[in-house]
Amino acid sequence: MLKHLKYIDGTSDKFWEIQTEGTMHTVTYGRNEISSQACRRSGSNSIRFW
Structure with a gap:
């Protein structure tokens, strides 16, 4: 499965x-x-990435 998420506003493009x-x-x-x-x-334990 592949999921792509974006966050774009005036100063961010992540x-x-x-x-x-x-x-x-x-x-x-x-x-x-x-x-x-x-x-x-x-x-x-792969859920805890960070």
């Missing part, structure tokens, strides 16, 4: 992309038009 495959979760986040970061977790 995104989050959450992808799940089995027990693996990958979250990519950042600002549009600028570099992004990714966090990958697996297992039952």
Whole structure:
């Protein structure tokens, strides 16, 4: 499953992309038009990314 979220207002242009495959979760986040970061977790504790 892949979910893409955006937040855009006068000064912000951010995104989050959450992808799940089995027990693996990958979250990519950042600002549009600028570099992004990714966090990958697996297992039952994968809900706590931050």
